[in-house]
Ligand SMILES: Nc1ncnc2c1ncn2[C@@H]1O[C@H](COP(=O)(O)OP(=O)(O)O)[C@@H](O)[C@H]1O
């Protein structure tokens with residue numbers, strides 16, 4: 001649905017985008033993650049046919065950004081990172097204005113406006129002035145606006161930035177709903193955890209270069225090849241458990257975490273399943289109080305990939 005090859009944008013001798021190659025299949029929700037200045041907005045603007053690349057190829061639904069801008073605009077909804085709303089306009093007037101721009105006419109226009117308002121949960125604000133809306137509501141209104149013409153593909157540039165935690169959760173819910181509707185979505189953020197659970201693929205971009213392209217699990221594995229478990233046994237049994245675990249071939253190392261009375265068990269290379277651990281301990285009369293895989297801080301994954309510290 002979206003494909004780019006060696007997409008490059010230069011400003012003077014700065015590579016805002018450096019040979020970006022991306023592919024989104026129908027129904028993909030692709031998290032485009034990178035720090036400020038990485039090239040996310042540049043990519044979106046090129047795909048939205050608002051900016052010409054210096055070189056490289058890009059197609060949306062098979063249409064080239066060079067020759068078929070009209071078709072692309074009809075099939076895609078682009079929500080920029082900042083968009084103006086107009087003073088003295090009510091929510092419905094604002095949406096009707098854009099519906100008219102998409103040539104949605106007559107009773108169909110009213111129906112469409114109601115439908116998108118319903119989708120983003122802003123029906124109760126239909127008569128409010130757009131300037132009176134909170135940031136979260138304004139973002140939802142922006143999303144409603146790009147949904148009016150029922151695009152198949154959505155480009156959402158940092159839709160959750162600047163939102164408070166509640167509005168962030170609402171925005172995530174909304175993205176899930178759009179995903180369930182089968183839309184193909186390219187959504188950017190400078191925060192990985194914000195997108196990890198709603199995207200089936202992520203790309204990590206820094207200084208115009210795509211440093212990673214794949215699923216979240218693979219990203220995690222790239223930064224931390226070893227699987228780590230946290231184990232707590234009964235009081236005074238730590239030393240015995242440690243000895244037992246250290247002797248096991250599938251375990252690389254065991255570290256004690258004194259303060260928490262907990263053992264941090266790192267599995268050997270290419271071993272990812274630690275379910276043998278409880279059994280091993282029980283067979284040797286060591287009861288488990290706690291056993292779980294150590295949670296991975298997605299922020300660490302992001303930092304690891306962008307700083308190049310990938311093992
Ligand atoms: N019109 C422009 N003129 C010069 N440099 C630009 C222009 N637009 C963007 N850039 C530069 O291109 C790089 C990528 O910017 P951008 O795509 O906006 O990043 P992001 O959206 O990831 O924060 C940045 O270094 C930015 O300063």
Ligand SMILES: [Mg+2]
Pocket residue numbers: 037040041042081157
């Ligand atoms: Mg940006």
